[in-house]
Amino acid sequence: xxxSADQLASQMNFGAFGKATELKKRIWxxxxxxxxxxxxxxxxxxGIDPVALKEIFRQNAGGIIGMFDMFSGGALGRMSxxxxxxxxxxxxxxxxxxxxxxxxxxxxxxKEGEVGRKKINQYTRYLTxxxxxxxxxxxxxxxxxxxxxxxxxxxxxxxxxxxTTVITLVGGTIFLMWLGEQITARGVxxxxxxxxxxxxxxxxxxxxxxxxxxxxxxxxxxLFILLLLVMAVGVIAFICFMERSxxxxxxxxxxxxxxxxxxxxxxxxxxxxLNVSGVIPPIFAxxxxxxxxxxAQMSAGTGPEWLGTVTSLLGHGQPLYVALYVGLIVFFAxxxxxIVFNPQETAENLRKYGGFVPGIRPGKxxxxxxxxxxxxxxxVGAGYLAAVCILPEILISxxxxxxxxxxxxxxxxxxxxxxxxxxIQSHLLAHQYEGLxxxxxxxxxxx
Numbered sequence: 044x045x046x047s048a049d050q051l052a053s054q055m056n057f058g059a060f061g062k063a064t065e066l067k068k069r070i071w072x073x074x075x076x077x078x079x080x081x082x083x084x085x086x087x088x089x090g091i092d093p094v095a096l097k098e099i100f101r102q103n104a105g106g107i108i109g110m111f112d113m114f115s116g117g118a119l120g121r122m123s124x125x126x127x128x129x130x131x132x133x134x135x136x137x138x139x140x141x142x143x144x145x146x147x148x149x150x151x152x153x154k155e156g157e158v159g160r161k162k163i164n165q166y167t168r169y170l171t172x173x174x175x176x177x178x179x180x181x182x183x184x185x186x187x188x189x190x191x192x193x194x195x196x197x198x199x200x201x202x203x204x205x206x207t208t209v210i211t212l213v214g215g216t217i218f219l220m221w222l223g224e225q226i227t228a229r230g231v232x233x234x235x236x237x238x239x240x241x242x243x244x245x246x247x248x249x250x251x252x253x254x255x256x257x258x259x260x261x262x263x264x265x266l267f268i269l270l271l272l273v274m275a276v277g278v279i280a281f282i283c284f285m286e287r288s289x290x291x292x293x294x295x296x297x298x299x300x301x302x303x304x305x306x307x308x309x310x311x312x313x314x315x316x317l318n319v320s321g322v323i324p325p326i327f328a329x330x331x332x333x334x335x336x337x338x339a340q341m342s343a344g345t346g347p348e349w350l351g352t353v354t355s356l357l358g359h360g361q362p363l364y365v366a367l368y369v370g371l372i373v374f375f376a377x378x379x380x381x382i383v384f385n386p387q388e389t390a391e392n393l394r395k396y397g398g399f400v401p402g403i404r405p406g407k408x409x410x411x412x413x414x415x416x417x418x419x420x421x422x423v424g425a426g427y428l429a430a431v432c433i434l435p436e437i438l439i440s441x442x443x444x445x446x447x448x449x450x451x452x453x454x455x456x457x458x459x460x461x462x463x464x465x466x467i468q469s470h471l472l473a474h475q476y477e478g479l480x481x482x483x484x485x486x487x488x489x490x
Contacts, residue, residue, distance in 0.1 A: 066231070066470045073230030076222055077241045083125045083218075084118035084242075088211060090204050091122050091186070096196040099186075113452060116242030122196070125215040126182065127175055129238050132220050135170035137323065139163060144382045171220060172213060179212035180205060231470070232463035240459040243452045271438075278431065282457045285427045288317040290420055292413070294398045311398075313389070315417060318424040320379040322458065325432050325451040328371035332357060332364065365436060369429045376425035386413040428454075 087093070100112070100120045112119040115128035143149040143163070152159035183205040187197045197204055219238060226234030254271070257263040291312035356363045390410035399405050403412045432450025 063471055066467065069229065069231045069470070070467075073226050073232065073237065076226050076230060076234075077237065080125070080219065080222060080238055080241065081116070081245060083215070084116055084123045084245075085121065086124045088122050088124060088126070088208060090198050090207070092196050092198050093121075096120075096122055096186075099196055113243060113246065116245040118242070122186070123215075124211050125219060127178055127212050127216045128242060129216065129219045129223060129235055131175040131178060131216050132167070132171045132223075132235065133239075134174055135167050138170060139167045141382060168220065171216065175213045175216040176209055179209040182212065183208040231466055232459070236455070236459045237463065239455055243456055278434065278453065279457055282431060282454060283461065285317055285424075286458055286461060290315045290317070290416060292416065293401060294393060295401050296396075296398050313393075313413075315384075315413075315420055316424075317420050318376075318427065319384055319417070319421065320376045320424070320428075322451060322454045323379045324372045324375035324425070324428055325454065327375045328368055328432075329451055331371060332368060361440075365433060368436070369433065372429045372432060373425040376428060377421055380417065380421050380424075384417060386410040386417065389413055 097120075111128070111130060115126065115130070118128060119126045139149070143153050149163065149166075152162050155162075186208075187195060187200040187204070220235075223234030223238050226232065226237055228234075230237075254263070254268060258265055258268045291314050293310060294313050295310050355361075357367070387410045390406060390413060393399065393409060394405040400409055400412060403409050428450075431454065435450055435453075
């Protein structure tokens with residue numbers, strides 16, 4: 044059975060795009076908003092020495108700082124006013140999702156519909172400001188203490204520098220949060236996801252140039268670079284296939300008679316995605332594994348001996364690193380799936396509206412069946428996430444490939460692209476339906 048996205052794609056044509064003036068306005072608004080974001084990543088914080096900063100980030104590129112710099116499109120490495128990017132908001136949103144599964148009050152708010160959703164979003168914004176303030180203060184104090192070949196990156200350390208840094212970085216995060224909401228409301232696609240997407244893609248030309256430079260100097264053979272490009276295309280196609288894959292559970296609704304008319308008797312599908320958890324497991328797993336590496340780099344060899352041993356064992360491509368990475372991805376895939384999908388609640392909603400799975404009794408039996416199916420799907424989804432994320436680690440450690448698109452960033456780029464294209468197709472299809480309705484009204488008036 045063709046998916047809804049494929050059906051939308053078959054309806055889309057360039058002629059419809061040329062006539063969809065509202066869609067073009069939305070696309071232009073999205074592009075201009077992303078340009079404003081990229082310009083902001085080049086506005087530096089006051090009081091920073093750029094030469095010393097570049098040296099410090101070169102020394103700490105392999106830790107968690109390097110990962111967050113990749114998500115921010117180099118804004119953290121340049122220590123711009125948008126250095127924190129949108130990551131505090133992402134962290135706050137994830138924490139609120141986890142809290143809704145723990146706190147009865149938040150769970151009750153979630154069930155209140157639109158009103159409850161607005162309250163939870165407001166709490167998420169407050170938590171974003173708190174997390175951004177803590178992270179900004181940590182960056183300010185860290186920049187004052189991080190040693191480099193040219194000294195610290197802060198020209199005039201002290202409380203004034205910390206206060207101005209916190210205010211500037213928190214303001215930058217709030218601005219990006221507002222900008223993302225504007226893109227979602229007045230543009231195309233999810234604004235927060237597109238901001239992260241543009242930050243990752245911004246450094247792609249530099250990564251490609253670095254790979255071609257290795258080929259020019261002879262460090263990598265031409266055949267290997269071609270195979271690498273073919274493999275990258277294959278991995279992207281594999282991710283697209285897996286992200287679109289879903290298990291459709293047949294749901295039947297009984298017939299009922301109202302007066303002299305018969306209603307119901309229809310059947311629909313309950314779609315269960317193969318990868319319910321999305322990109323959350325790789326992000327959490329990478330953050331936890333890179334934490335000791337970052338601490339060791341910041342201690343500059345002055346920390347305890349065991350920290351250096353752990354850092355060497357957790358190097359990219361090391362067996363312990365690979366094993367822990369896979370284990371954490373699998374754990375977070377099951378953990379996050381259990382939070383975002385509740386089989387008991389889904390089974391209760393089906394029973395409330397008269398729906399049932401053929402051959403399965405409503406209520407507890409349906410919940411157990413959904414839990415069984417979801418567990419099997421999560422096993423496959425966790426294996427898929429682990430395979431995509433481990434492949435770049437092997438290439439980096441064994442062949443010294445500057446594989447900029449790691450597992451997490453590649454997943455983000457592909458999924459955001461797919462979601463944005465699907466929204467564009469939905470706008471085009473809606474425009475075509477509006478055109479057909481207008482034509483039918485004109486013909487009806489003439490008739």
